[in-house]
Amino acid sequence: MKGIEKRLREEAKKLLETGSVSAVLAFRDGYDGDHPVPFAARDVSDADAIVFNEYCTHNLARYVTEYEPGTKIAIAAKGADSRALVVLIQEEKVKRDDLVILGIPCSGMKDARRGTVIDEATTGNTVNPVIHDIMLADQLPEPDTSPYSVLTDLESRGHDARWKFWRKELSRCIRCYACRNACPLCYCDPCFVDQTEPRWADKSPSLESNLMFHLTRFYHLAGRCVDCGDCSRACPMNIPLYLFHKKVAKECEEMFGQTAGMDPEETPVMVDFKVEDSDEILL
């Protein structure tokens, strides 16, 4: 990782010196080395503050939509981050030409708060960025694990058992919206849950309104979620949102034959159709 940090700083310096980008989205140290903070380096002198270590888990694509369209941005992108950028490009929230993607192949990232290693159970198995301008390290071997094997247990249970599970998990939600706000693809302004006319969900975190929020959000991310796991890591109540997002992603892949965020030329599955789409599942 130290090698990546060094190269990241070098590339950032070059880009900021030539003025080819307004900002380099990366990380800096937080209150200690295990708690890095997302950071937009703007001057060459900022580049020295850039860090990259196993705790730099945040999906920096989240910040891309905060910039005025047309702003040239460089971004340190891990696997899932690069896929999120692809979705943003597909959805025309950012132009490919406005991005300088500094690809970071990595695995073995860690969740400091929970003291766990992050693997394909809670995030996708995209270890290598799917698009990049500059790769900051050698490609890693593609994993042979599936990002969906963690679903086997829930999938094998009956409906009542599954309901019992989700009722328990979603009752804990305090509607802090950390999940929504951490997600690079939740950029709607206003978000449906903040609307009062119509009022989709009440403000109080009752099970019913939590269900409305979460199920609708799972649906809104269908074919878009890139399995970065930031939502679940952000949740102060440890709700395993990634399980539901993975399930929806898996179903979309199986039903519509496309994986979210792989090719900027593709049309996202939910704004597309094929005449051959199956009716079976509906009837």
Add this chain to the structure above:
Amino acid sequence: MVKKIEHDRIQEIIAALMEKGILYAPVEDEEGVNFHLVDDPARVTLDFYNTVQGPKCAFFPQTEELIRYRMTHEGADAAEVEPDESPQVLFGVRPCDVRSLAIMDELFCGGGIVDPYWKNRRDNTTIIAYAFDTVDTVDFYGSFGIGAADDTGADILMVKVDGDLLLDARTEKGTALLAALDGLDEAAAEDEKRFAAAVEGAGALETRRIDTDCVARDLPGIFDSEFWQTEAAPCLNCGVCTFVCPTCHCFDITDETLFSKGRRVKTWDSCMFTDFTLHASGHNPRTKKHQRLRQRVNHKFSYYVTNCDVISCVGCGRCTRFCPVNIDIAGIVERARKRASSQQINNQ
């Protein structure tokens, strides 16, 4: 007069407390250890550094019904929900969190207008504080004159020493509660010494410190500085910090109606939400995230001091621990202070 009980028998004391009133205590759940209304003594634990959220839920729940109503052919039939007056016990509250309650008292009971929902519960609650025996790297409660075994505001102070829980009353309410609990042993002279030693030991624990002198006075001076844009850049504008904070108290009042009946509820709100300051006209004075972060820091460290004479922060560190992007409010305040004083020097 110190009382004691073996830590292994904690369920007995919990069961006894449950008979004295509504009990809020730290419970191990999926999110970690958090204050919950206790229905099963077996789930209470003292095995934690600090809980996910503070104990404000015992007085200021996330959802509070104010009015229940139904529509009939004759019109609306509405009834106020009476503020709760049941006796409550709060067990296992860290000293910084005990202090947070006094800070919130200024808002809910000071200034001439009293919030009955808050006050009734406060008056009817006995608080059992739980001294720290270690420090971590994130807390900074020492900055506010709060000690690791501080008993300010507590009715009973409890320490855990060598497998025993030692409890000592600090107020009449505390004495009465301890006297009414069977199953507690009278402490021997030995135990009194152990209690005193534990308190003294805790007194020597040092959290990190920030300088809070003049912060309240100086913050407004850098209101227009670009400092806030830099500090707010990583912020996601979720509401985690406000929802885990023991002194955050913003709330919203909404009506939840379903077909012909409903309720008016008070729910926690967050100044970090984009629509927090959205006016009915459509105008929103705080559309940018740096405005909202600036507001939160200024409110806690400056405006609250102007209005209530106390900083609305107890240095518990939760906002920092749970912030998805590791923003550290102590760091922000330190840097703000330095920026303010260098600005003053430049202006001279």
Add this chain to the structure above:
Amino acid sequence: MAFDPTILGIACNWCTYTGADLAGTTRIQYPHNVRVARVMCSSRINPAFIFRAFELGADGVLVGGCHPGDCHYSTGNLYARRRLAVTKKILDFAGIEPGRFKVTWISASEGHIFAETVKAFTEEVRSLGPQTKFAVTKGNDQ
């Protein structure tokens, strides 16, 4: 008293709703349990409607649209097909029995099929019993 399901029906104006109308004018008998809401096209359906229906206490939801290829707006139902498929998978994973949510293609001339579908679906939902999972507090006074 036997359980009488409450089912929300959402029917597209040009096909299913007209088909339902035909069932009425030809005096075909079918159960009263499906309360039909009309939309101009099945693609108007926001999956949040379905979640909300269950949250408000619906025991079942029946969606009817034009046959794929015959949408009045050419492609609306082709988008809807994908959306409703995902909705079905979400409900299934959350623990709602699949028999409670059905999507069907019924044309304007298929009045008898509308009636048959309503009859069969009502029985299916009746056999599943009241939906109490999402509808934690059934607010309806009646």
